[in-house]
Amino acid sequence: MGEVYEAYDTSKNRVVALKMLNRELATDPTFVQRFRRESHAMASVQEPHVIPVHDWGEVDGVLYIDMRLVKGVDLKERLQQYGRLTPVEAVQVVEQIAFALDAAHEIGLVHRDVKPANILLTGNLFAYLVDFGIAHSATDPQLTSAGSAVGSMAYMAPERFESVPMAPSVDTYALTCVLYECLVGRVPFPVNSLAGAIGSHQMAPAPRPSAADSTLATFDAVVERGMAKRPDQRYATPVDLARAARAALIQAERSTPATVSGPRIEITGPQTPPNRSDELPSPPTTRGSAVVPADSQPPPTRDSAAFSPDAHSPPTRASGALSPDSRSPATRDSAALSRDSQSPPTIRGSVAYPGEPHATRRVTGPQSAGPQSTRRVTGPQPTGAYRAAGHEPTVLRASPSVGGPGQGSGYTHPSAPIPIPPQRNSATPLLAGALGSLIVLAAVGIGVWFMMNADDRRNVAVPPPPASGVVDPTVIETGSQTGYTTAPATTTVPPLQSSVSGADGRGFLTAGPRCNDNDAAMSIARTTRSRVVICHTGDQRYYYKGVRASDGAGIELDDPVPNGDGAYTVTNPTDGTQYQLNASGLTIIKAGSVLASEPVIEFAHR
Structure with a gap:
């Protein structure tokens, strides 16, 4: 037009x-x-x-x-480009259009052309109802006959094809068709002819969203009632339809089990006991260096997650493929193996085991045939012992060397322990003497400190212990004396993600609601009818504040429960009314019935 x-x-x-x-x-x-x-x-x-x-x-x-001027796309284009909406998005759009229709109905206007092409969406899914060109008013009956058949056939109520007065229920029927299309991705009756559309709306039963997606079963009853053939069997108002859709969404979310996914470690490959034939003797030369056969297979590199248990079995994998470089030096592995694994852990890098200077370990990879060549691997001498949870390192004990210390069976791989030659003289007397000297020096120092601070201790006020939390010491200068007291630790809260107009870090600047002094607002929301803040106290508790925009009535409730991403749920202990706040809207539920469902216009949270 x-x-x-x-x-x-x-x-x-x-x-x-x-x-x-x-x-x-x-x-x-x-x-x-x-x-x-x-x-x-x-x-x-x-x-x-x-x-x-x-x-x-x-x-x-x-x-x-x-x-x-509103920059965005209409719902029809959105559905054509990206397909159906999620149930949360679909309910959010329907709620907003329901409020617009309800406001029009209150002044006697019937839109008569509710369809996705007449719903404009902004980037944050804020919806506008447009095109009131064929809106019908009960006070203007002279255009009824001329405009009674105007509208989009896919969303027209059965009575639209008859010569009867138009009532607000035709908008409720059309909005239900929009809800179905948002959930499923197609119109309720996809026919190609005018006669087929008229016959479907007048005689065919309402389609069930669960026929297209079983997870939408809770919306079946909502669509069935909203598209009832008789106007008196539909929801009384579009807002009632929106409340029923919100209740169906909540029921669907509660009936869907939550799945927590995490890393899965899969250990495969046969486990074979150590075989002494796997030992490849290679006498070490000096501490911190080793000569190993170049053809031996080194353990996997840092990127792999498991190792081969022996030279005759395939590599063990832990949710990833192995691609070790056969020439790269061994490094310490950062991946953890499952506790129930039968395969002993393999250590990357040289690790010395106390009391086992001549222990050897087997190579954890197949041995290549061919001429023997050697290469030198150098590095600092590590200390300490590796012990995984419930596992012992793969170490084969060898017989004492014939040639004396440093000439026995050496380690055969860069990841094997470096032999430590035994000391001829015991270090016990030296350690005992050093320890005794330290004790004497410590005693002298303590005595001097007590004598120097004897007078100061008389002026030190001991504060009472804090009620809770950890306190940081604060030094207070008092003349020539220095007194020590404690100050409560402050809790650092993260910055707000996004912003809400007319609000700061504690809530709304004018007309409320606003958190108390020194309390931070964890979530701030402006809905179509309310303003809400969730406040955080210094003792790690929360409280809810809400103000109704129409009359300024307010409510404050203690201990809302965080649900993640700035969402909270709080219950009024006096009557059991539950308030659910999230980025999509504010839902008020009592005794299982949705009392109010307000879409969010602006939302920010920490």
């Missing part, structure tokens, strides 16, 4: 959306009447989800409507 342009208002110095009636329709009294009625209808509906109208009029015979 008209075209919309982005225009610049020179008198108000702002960019606006300008809707103009097509010139070829300007001579048709019916379209002129509808266009004028749209301007009056949009201007009369004061609701956040109806685009505000700045002005309307006629210039050079062309009718226009000057309204706010």
Whole structure:
């Protein structure tokens, strides 16, 4: 009926959306009447989800409507580009349009053309209901017959095809069709003819979302009632439909088991006991260096997650493929093996085991045939012993060397322990003497300190222990004396993610709600009808504050439960009413019934 342009208002110095009636329709009294009625209808509906109208009029015979410019896409384009919405998104959109329709119905307007093409979405899924061009008013009956068959067939209630007065229930029926399309991704009755569309709406049963997706079973009853053939069997208002959809969403979320995924470690490969034939003797030369056969297979590199248990079995894997470099030096592994694994852990790097200077270990890889060559691996001498949880390292004990210390069976791989030659002289007397000297020095130092601070101790005030938490010492200078007291530790809260207009880190600056002094707002939300903050106290507790925008009525509740991503649930202990706040909206539930469902306009959380 008209075209919309982005225009610049020179008198108000702002960019606006300008809707103009097509010139070829300007001579048709019916379209002129509808266009004028749209301007009056949009201007009369004061609701956040109806685009505000700045002005309307006629210039050079062309009718226009000057309204706010909203950048976004319509729901029809969104569904065509990205497919169906998630249940949370679908309910969020339907709730917002339901409030817009409810506001129109309160002043006697019936939209009559609710469809995805007339729902405009911004980037954060804020929805606007547009195109009131064929809106019907009970006080303007002269256009009923002319506009009774106008609308989109896929969303028209059965009574729309009959000569009966239009009631708000036709918008409820159409909004239910939109809900179904958002959930499933197609219109309720996908037919290609006008006769097929009329027959389906009048006689075919309402489609079930669960037929397309079993997880949507809770929405079956909602769609069935919202698309009832008789108007008196549908929901009384669009808001009632939205509340039922929100309740179905909550029921679906509760019935879906939560799955926590984590890393899975799979240990495969046969386990074979150590075989002395696996030992490859290679006498070491000096501490910190070793000569090993170049053809021996080194253990996997840092990126692998498991090792081969012996030279005759395939490599062990732990949720990843192995690609070790046969020439790379061994490094310490950072992956942990499962406790129930039968395979003993293998240590990357040289590790010395106390009391086992001549222990040898087997090579954890197949031995290549070919000429023997040697290469030198150098590195600092590590100390300590490796002990995994419940496992002993893979070490084969060898007989004492014939040639004396340093000439026996050496380690055969860079990851084997380096032999430590035994000391001829015991270090016990030296250690005992050093320890005794330290004890004497410590005793002398303590005595001197007590004598120097004898007077200061008389002026030290001992504070009472803190009620809870950990305290940091604070030094307070008092003249020539220094007194020590303690100050409670402050809790550092992360910054807010996103922002809400008219609010700071403690809540709303004017008209509330706002957290108490020294308390931080963990979540801040502005809904279509309320303002809410979740506050965090210094003793690690939370409290909920909400204010109703219409009359300023407020409520404060203790101990809301965090649900993640800024979502909280709090229960009123007096009557059991539950308040559920998340990024999508504020839902108020009592005795299993949804009392209110308010979409969120702005949301920020820590």
